[in-house]
Amino acid sequence: MSPIEKNISIAVLASGSGTNLEAIAQAIEEGGIPARIAIVISDNPDAFALERAGRRGIPTKVIELGDYPDRPAFDRAIRDALRQAGVDLVVLAGYMKLVGPEILEAFSGRIMNIHPALLPSFPGEHGVSDALQHGVKVSGVTVHFVDEGLDTGPIIVQEAVPVEENDDEESLHGRIHLAEYRAYPLAIKLFAQGRLQIEGRKVKVLPQK
Ligand code: GRF
Numbered sequence: 001m002s003p004i005e006k007n008i009s010i011a012v013l014a015s016g017s018g019t020n021l022e023a024i025a026q027a028i029e030e031g032g033i034p035a036r037i038a039i040v041i042s043d044n045p046d047a048f049a050l051e052r053a054g055r056r057g058i059p060t061k062v063i064e065l066g067d068y069p070d071r072p073a074f075d076r077a078i079r080d081a082l083r084q085a086g087v088d089l090v091v092l093a094g095y096m097k098l099v100g101p102e103i104l105e106a107f108s109g110r111i112m113n114i115h116p117a118l119l120p121s122f123p124g125e126h127g128v129s130d131a132l133q134h135g136v137k138v139s140g141v142t143v144h145f146v147d148e149g150l151d152t153g154p155i156i157v158q159e160a161v162p163v164e165e166n167d168d169e170e171s172l173h174g175r176i177h178l179a180e181y182r183a184y185p186l187a188i189k190l191f192a193q194g195r196l197q198i199e200g201r202k203v204k205v206l207p208q209k
Contacts, residue, residue, distance in 0.1 A: 008088040008192045009038040013095040018049025020093035027185035035192045039085040075100030111146040116176045123151035128173045141179045143187040154203045157187045
């Protein structure tokens, strides 16, 4: 890290296993990403991501939809927790809900998601199986900024993953996961270095200073 680079503060939102969280935490630990994970927030108290965060000494918070009168109140609770943690970037890593307008407005241009397909093809919850069923020969991963749509925001990083003749959902998703563990740390690093500039639908990657 150059002496003028300041560590940015990240929140990871995860609903499930959290292998991307693990990969991001490891990449930060290994150096080269001027960032720290300030908090892991989950809408699912049973998410293994919480366990992974705990093992690394990262603070966690569970915010469950069922504890709030409606969806906007739930999203406000998440927004408030993000503000309280003072984060610069919100990283969705297997977070299984759409981010509400309350969060989007507060963190505009500062929320990223990872999707297990080459967007704009195969958005939504079943990106891996939809791609397989369509018979594509190449799928992959996409890291993008989050807007109000479902997997529609400006694309930051993509990595292609060839589909093999006998792939099923599990085998293809396994290889896609490996690409995710490269693509997400890269996207976060570029953001932390101040090198991502959103211009309409495009994300310009600026040269390293
Ligand atoms: C990843 O495949 C990601 O692309 C999708 O959800 C999965 C999360 O996996 N959005 P994990 O919880 O990080 O292991």
